Amino acid sequence: MLAKRIIPCLDVKEGRVVKGINFVGLRDAGDPVESAQRYSDGGADEITFLDITASHENRRTLFDLVDRTASTVAVPLTVGGGVRERRDVSELLHAGADKVSINSAAVANPTFVRDMSEAYGAQAIVVAIDAKRVPGEEGKWTVYTHGGRRDTGLDAIAWAEKMADHGAGEILLTSMDRDGTQDGYDLVLTRTVVDAIPIPVVASGGVGTLGHVHEGLTAGGADAALAASIFHDGHYTVAEVKEYLLDHGVCVRPPERT
Amino acid sequence: MSAGRVAIVDLGLGNLHSVAKAFERAGADPELSADPEVLLRADRLVMPGQGAFKECAHALAGEIGEAVRAWIDSGRPYLGICLGMQALFESSEEAPGEKGLGIFRGTVKRFASDLLDAEGNPLKVPHIGWNQIDSTHPVFEDGEWYYFVHSYYVVPDDESLIAATADYGGPFCAAIARDNVLACQFHPEKSQHAGARVIGHFLGDVSWS
Numbered sequence: 001m002l003a004k005r006i007i008p009c010l011d012v013k014e015g016r017v018v019k020g021i022n023f024v025g026l027r028d029a030g031d032p033v034e035s036a037q038r039y040s041d042g043g044a045d046e047i048t049f050l051d052i053t054a055s056h057e058n059r060r061t062l063f064d065l066v067d068r069t070a071s072t073v074a075v076p077l078t079v080g081g082g083v084r085e086r087r088d089v090s091e092l093l094h095a096g097a098d099k100v101s102i103n104s105a106a107v108a109n110p111t112f113v114r115d116m117s118e119a120y121g122a123q124a125i126v127v128a129i130d131a132k133r134v135p136g137e138e139g140k141w142t143v144y145t146h147g148g149r150r151d152t153g154l155d156a157i158a159w160a161e162k163m164a165d166h167g168a169g170e171i172l173l174t175s176m177d178r179d180g181t182q183d184g185y186d187l188v189l190t191r192t193v194v195d196a197i198p199i200p201v202v203a204s205g206g207v208g209t210l211g212h213v214h215e216g217l218t219a220g221g222a223d224a225a226l227a228a229s230i231f232h233d234g235h236y237t238v239a240e241v242k243e244y245l246l247d248h249g250v251c252v253r254p255p256e257r258t
Numbered sequence: 259m260s261a262g263r264v265a266i267v268d269l270g271l272g273n274l275h276s277v278a279k280a281f282e283r284a285g286a287d288p289e290l291s292a293d294p295e296v297l298l299r300a301d302r303l304v305m306p307g308q309g310a311f312k313e314c315a316h317a318l319a320g321e322i323g324e325a326v327r328a329w330i331d332s333g334r335p336y337l338g339i340c341l342g343m344q345a346l347f348e349s350s351e352e353a354p355g356e357k358g359l360g361i362f363r364g365t366v367k368r369f370a371s372d373l374l375d376a377e378g379n380p381l382k383v384p385h386i387g388w389n390q391i392d393s394t395h396p397v398f399e400d401g402e403w404y405y406f407v408h409s410y411y412v413v414p415d416d417e418s419l420i421a422a423t424a425d426y427g428g429p430f431c432a433a434i435a436r437d438n439v440l441a442c443q444f445h446p447e448k449s450q451h452a453g454a455r456v457i458g459h460f461l462g463d464v465s466w467s
């Protein structure tokens with residue numbers, strides 16, 4: 001039976017982890033490679049890097065980081081942030097990313113997703129959707145871009161369907177209402193997208209407790225749960241999340257014996 | 259026994275970095291090549307798979323495909339991964355009319371779109387993530403978890419080829435083994451320690467026939 005995935009996300013800027021990580025005994029809390037290694041040793045099913053480097057000139061640092069991570073970490077690595085053109089995709093994949101996440105560029109040019117999927121395979125193309133509730137309208141969300149600053153006016157559900165149709169391998173769905181709140185995933189949004197599209201959905205935004213992860217994967221129906229701060233802040237380890245899920249009847253890959 | 263020279267078939271279809279790195283971690287010094295001479299000089303051959311069956315079939319229609327066939331005939335160890343497994347069969351629903359290498363009789367099928375999980379929810383395609391295998395084969399570990407990412411799976415005519423199955427709306431073929439040929443639908447290079455052990459077996463002198 002296919003396991004639900006637990007995916008720690010690391011925000012990186014100019015090759016460094018943005019938020020401090022409280023791993024015991026970490027030599028360099030700012031080194032994404034070391035953190036990714038720790039997560040994978042602890043049972044993470046995949047690792048995601050979100051590059052928030054403002055300028056495009058510093059991309060070399062990211063490629064180097066991806067290369068070093070892929071050399072040591074033997075679980076899939078997704079990299080997103082600033083992916084605008086074919087060269088960005090090919091360079092990240094060449095550096096060792098298994099999947100590349102596309103966000104604003106997909107909105108600017110949906111054909112870009114289709115082209116990349118045809119060129120590199122759907123398995124390598126994730127479309128990230130930042131969705132926010134439309135005030136006063138129940139069950140309606142629009143798509144935001146540019147780090148949540150720009151409302152595109154696109155209906156998030158229709159957009160997810162379109163991206164699945166364009167060859168996205170999976171959808172990384174972030175609730176902008178919940179991101180950073182630790183109030184839990186937007187379960188209605190997650191469930192609505194999960195039920196609307198035939199490809200896997202990774203839920204993101206709002207996890208604060210073990211119960212939040214559980215409900216995202218059950219009531220929300222997500223195929224994978226992505227979280228950042230609960231891991232970085234040292235509240236829970238990946239192994240603790242998995243033990244909780246196993247105790248509550250969710251199929252996950254148990255932390256590995258080594 | 260030393261692993262000897264390991265060659266990775268480069269069909270120019272995608273990222274071979276992960277596979278190369280996994281072999282490096284296992285102590286090998288793999289060479290990526292599209293040159294039949296280089297491939298045929300190696301002691302072990304690995305064919306990873308990415309991209310689509312159609313492009314793969316086209317790439318194998320020429321001299322590289324002949325080299326892979328000659329390699330397998332020579333009795334030296336072959337490891338196919340994902341599309342490198344599917345390409346060993348005759349045809350695929352992904353690209354009707356395109357021919358695989360036809361080393362084994364059988365086809366490659368797509369997961370049906372109406373499969374349901376235990377709770378009655380529709381199963382997503384592609385099948386992405388960690389799944390557990392059933393196997394009695396010495397190279398694979400019964401009950402172990404490996405990373406899969408695919409929409410298609412092989413259906414060998416000869417069921418005795420099947421070395422492992424996994425369950426996704428029903429059992430499907432997760433690995434095959436016959437004589438010098440080993441191939442898996444999952445990605446050992448992405449399957450952490452469990453995957454590293456598969457690669458270790460391939461590089462070692464374990465007999466898997």
